[in-house]
Amino acid sequence: MGGFIDLYTEADTFLHRMDPRVKIVAVLLLSLLAFILSHLYLLLALLTFIFLLLFLARATISRTAFALKFVLRFMVLIIILWPIFDPTGTPVLASLGPIKITEPAVWRGVTSAARVGCLATVWYILMFTTSQRDLVRALVKMGVRFDFGLTLAISLRFLPTFGALIDSIKDAQRARGLELSKGGLLKRSKNYVAVLVPTIVSALRTADTLSLALQSRAYGARADRTYLRDLNMRPSDYVALAVLAAILVLPAFAKFVMQVDI
């Protein structure tokens, strides 16, 4: 395992400059849109739009590849499994015993896969262009309590540390003859205890020290704490928000009010 992957890529694009709150809203709205749309070509259009944004955010292929591989396999699996479990509709393309493959079911599978593709990749718009620090700050600004935000910031801060810790502990136990990738599930899981106990004990000791450090730095001393950097919505952020709202509201209006089949 080669360390942890933080998708955030430093760059200076309009998405990087955009207020993180707007980007969080964007992810939510575009996800909703993916649920509203039911036609394959519209979902593919949405997928193209998401990839266009990723392209504009300078998300490099090599970094995306890791994440995309998962999504792609997921989509392929849906396309394969859907028709097998959905025998409704005609014409029947093939049948084998109780299993019936119908043309509409195949299209339903492909449509679902496209929707899943949208729901999966829309996250990357946020993750590629927003540092963890900005993400936590945005959540606090959006009403998440400061202590929850701090807890989240601490966990993000320690993720790579613990990743490295687990790697080191795995090495230390391998040097004692432990083979983690040998045997069935049961044996492997049992072997993992030799890694988990030192990891948990070290981590909890870290927590002990950390709570003292928080106290000594006056955590919770005043409710009206100030921040070094504040988030401020700029005109361009409002424009982006308006565009997003339009992208969602128009199809929603068409579908639910005007009863257009989209």
Add this chain to the structure above:
Amino acid sequence: MSAQGSNWGNSGAAGKPANYVSPKIVAVYGVLTALTAAITYASYTPFSPTKGYFNLGDSMVFFSALAFGWRAGAICGGIGSAAADILLGSGIYAPITLVAKGAEGLVAGVIGRMKGGKAWAVALGIGAGGACMITTYFLGEWLLLDVGLGKAIAEIPINIAQVVLGGTIGALLSYYVKKSYPSLTKT
């Protein structure tokens, strides 16, 4: 200027102490959340061709719930597992995972610590928590993500294995750490 309470002499009229959770809880929850994500990530074993994946993340959800209570189970289990999903490139699962593992940790924490955490309570808690997790994933995949019944069913056996193995390891870890390091598990 009043020198009462925990105010400092020059802290001004608005300087009343914040009503935050204790620093110990912030530190422990932050660390448990990171641990859940890190262990999920590190023990990740993809199985082909069904592309289900197996990991020991559940052992940390159960550990947090049994050693630190239902709040830790729900918060650290839910957020930590969802963070691992995002890191592993399956952010699409993150919202369902947040609910599924959060519920798992919550239920395991409530039931598993009844009667001071007797063995039957722990087993029942893990079973009930695991059932919540499996049901949430199934319904979430089938009805919410609409991935089709086949894909949703394909996930069930792997999730059962995760509960059985993760539950056993989580219970052992919690028993061992509580016994050996009582000071570490107090919040």
Add this chain to the structure above:
Amino acid sequence: MIPSAHGIPREEKIISTRNLKFTYEGGVQALQGLNLDIRSGDYVAIVGGNGSGKTTLAKALNGLLKPTSGTVMVNGMPTSELKVAEIAKVVGYAFQNPDHQLFCSSVEDEVRFGPLNLGYPEQEVRQKVERAIEAMNLGQLRALAPLSLRLGERRRVSIASVIAMDPQVLILDEPTTGLDAGESLELMNSLKRLNAEGKTIILITHDMKVVAEHARRVIVMANGRMILDSDSRGVFSDLAILGESNLEPPPVVRLAHRLAKHGIPHDVMSVEELVFQLLRSRGGG
């Protein structure tokens, strides 16, 4: 050409590296072509500043890291073709932080873990465990939980857990860090006994006092290269090379160098030697 401590190969080579290079995933070239032979019975210290590549070298010697290019041979077999568990029978590695290795509920179980992994029969496991517990003087602690012990004791447990696998070579990463003078001395004396019994010892350290007092051979690393391979006396007579690797010799060595123009030789390594030389020069002058 790097000066060698042992001109004649008097004993068999257990580990030898040829043009060993290692590059981490991020592109950091941690080892840049090392040729090194470790012979049976050696007591070697690998020294160097932080980031000089000494821990990477140690991990390459026991197969935790496989060479990016070049070879590491352990008993004539390349590590690239061996599993870490197989190499562990020959080359034991005690990590810097003992807490990374300890997880059992008693010292005895902890020490048993390694030999059980290697599949030794019960009788042999028991023997090896007893020897390791005795070597690290853990008899009175055997029933206690390892992680509840003090750092010095935890380090001895982690070393015992490696010795129990009965490797020919014992690599210790910074074994004296965080120990007080008494604990440090006790540990180093145990290692001295093990070396006398025939175990090959490789110390990774920047504690130059320990090096001066215990190691017979010193390898100085800087920027992923070996810049010196010599007996320990040779290392301390050349302060420039230590400076190049961000190391500071013990005060007594620095003092001796400052007194060089008064006739004190360059290779003084201990307080006793300095006193002896001072008295001699006074007597002679």
